[in-house]
Amino acid sequence: MAEPHTDFSFKDHAPKFDSHIGASIPGYKDGLLPTCVALSRRFVQPGTRVLDVGCSTGHLLAAIRRENQAARPDVSYVGIDCEPNFGRHWTRRRAKNLAFEVCDARAYDGYNNASLALGIFTLQFLRPIDKRPLLRRIYDGLVEGGALIIAEKTLAENSRMQDALTFPYYDYKLKRGFTPDNILDKERSLRGQMTLWTETELGSALNQVGFGQLQTIWKNFLFVGVLAIK
Numbered sequence: 001m002a003e004p005h006t007d008f009s010f011k012d013h014a015p016k017f018d019s020h021i022g023a024s025i026p027g028y029k030d031g032l033l034p035t036c037v038a039l040s041r042r043f044v045q046p047g048t049r050v051l052d053v054g055c056s057t058g059h060l061l062a063a064i065r066r067e068n069q070a071a072r073p074d075v076s077y078v079g080i081d082c083e084p085n086f087g088r089h090w091t092r093r094r095a096k097n098l099a100f101e102v103c104d105a106r107a108y109d110g111y112n113n114a115s116l117a118l119g120i121f122t123l124q125f126l127r128p129i130d131k132r133p134l135l136r137r138i139y140d141g142l143v144e145g146g147a148l149i150i151a152e153k154t155l156a157e158n159s160r161m162q163d164a165l166t167f168p169y170y171d172y173k174l175k176r177g178f179t180p181d182n183i184l185d186k187e188r189s190l191r192g193q194m195t196l197w198t199e200t201e202l203g204s205a206l207n208q209v210g211f212g213q214l215q216t217i218w219k220n221f222l223f224v225g226v227l228a229i230k
């Protein structure tokens with residue numbers, strides 16, 4: 001009988017997570033991340049907080065702090081993630097106004113006074129029932145003019161598009177050094193754990209919780225980044 005399959009574990013990937021996610025998501029390192037950093041200059045307000053929800057190693061939050069620190073030194077940067085094994089990365093990144101917390105984003109009570117929130121491929125790991133309530137709490141905690149930058153793997157809007165995009169993505173991963181077994185094992189381990197929306201569903205949910213203005217800022221295969229302004 002075949003071995004039972006386990007869920008995808010961030011713990012196993014924590015030591016080399018930055019290179020894992022960089023190789024897994026086309027355009028992540030040279031497209032999405034620099035876009036988030038560049039946009040931060042427009043949204044980070046003096047005396048507020050920047051929150052990275054599901055921050056993994058803290059690399060993006062640290063880059064956003066570097067970008068804004070000289071101009072707005074009184075901003076606090078807080079990264080939360082439910083996986084404690086990212087702690088070793090946080091230790092070397094910690095600074096006076098840069099802190100990290102092991103915490104389930106659904107139970108976190110520090111969303112207040114944020115001018116910028118980030119949710120980069122995090123919501124897709126929540127149960128469908130938990131997604132809108134988390135988006136609402138993030139929205140409620142943002143100051144006027146604050147923004148959420150959210151990136152998600154999405155489902156295509158129809159089955160023909162899903163079919164057209166699935167294998168080119170596997171080909172991309174093969175070129176980045178993943179083996180066919182790696183690709184299949186990851187798909188298996190993510191089954192039932194990754195709960196994807198279409199881009200339209202993501203937009204509707206953001207509108208429903210209150211975000212009035214949305215703009216797609218980055219896209220690669222079915223990976224989408226959206227800027228949502230309060």
Ligand SMILES: C[S@@+](CC[C@H](N)C(=O)[O-])C[C@H]1O[C@@H](n2cnc3c(N)ncnc32)[C@H](O)[C@@H]1O
Nearest residue numbers: 010054055056081082083104105120121122125
């Ligand atoms: C695909 S990773 C992306 C991480 C990070 N945003 C990045 O770009 O490197 C998703 C992250 O969400 C975290 N996560 C998943 N569910 C969470 C929850 N309920 N609360 C906090 N973090 C969560 C995982 O531990 C993981 O670090």
